[in-house]
Amino acid sequence: MDDRNTPNPLDDLSQRLARAKQVTERVERKARLSPDMPNSGLGIAFRVGVELVAGVVVGVAVGYGLDRWLGTSPWLLIVFFLLGSAGGMLNVWRAMSGKGLAAGYAKPGNGTDRRPDDETKREG
Numbered sequence: 001m002d003d004r005n006t007p008n009p010l011d012d013l014s015q016r017l018a019r020a021k022q023v024t025e026r027v028e029r030k031a032r033l034s035p036d037m038p039n040s041g042l043g044i045a046f047r048v049g050v051e052l053v054a055g056v057v058v059g060v061a062v063g064y065g066l067d068r069w070l071g072t073s074p075w076l077l078i079v080f081f082l083l084g085s086a087g088g089m090l091n092v093w094r095a096m097s098g099k100g101l102a103a104g105y106a107k108p109g110n111g112t113d114r115r116p117d118d119e120t121k122r123e124g
Contacts, residue, residue: 044095051091059084 063080067073
């Protein structure tokens with residue numbers, strides 16, 4: 001066996017890692033510039049519009065249906081229009097603030113999941 005003719009495995013690994021890093025950077029750059037990403041400006045604007053319209057449409061549909069069924073026209077339509085509008089605005093706020101759709105949800109590790117004075121109460 002002649003060790004002088006075999007390539008150094010560390011050099012080969014370094015070259016493969018460099019190529020992989022270049023490919024990864026290229027893919028990440030392309031993903032950041034893509035307009036169809038959910039966190040792009042266009043994606044966020046579309047989501048805000050859909051959240052608002054969906055809340056109003058569902059509220060109006062429920063109010064109209066209940067009004068026709070119970071004969072209370074137009075009172076339930078007005079009430080559910082306001083509730084649907086408020087729900088749509090709440091969903092937009094949750095989407096923009098990163099709160100998610102579940103009540104009480106907070107991103108893990110950002111420190112908002114408990115108050116600072118909770119630590120002193122547990123220790124004492």
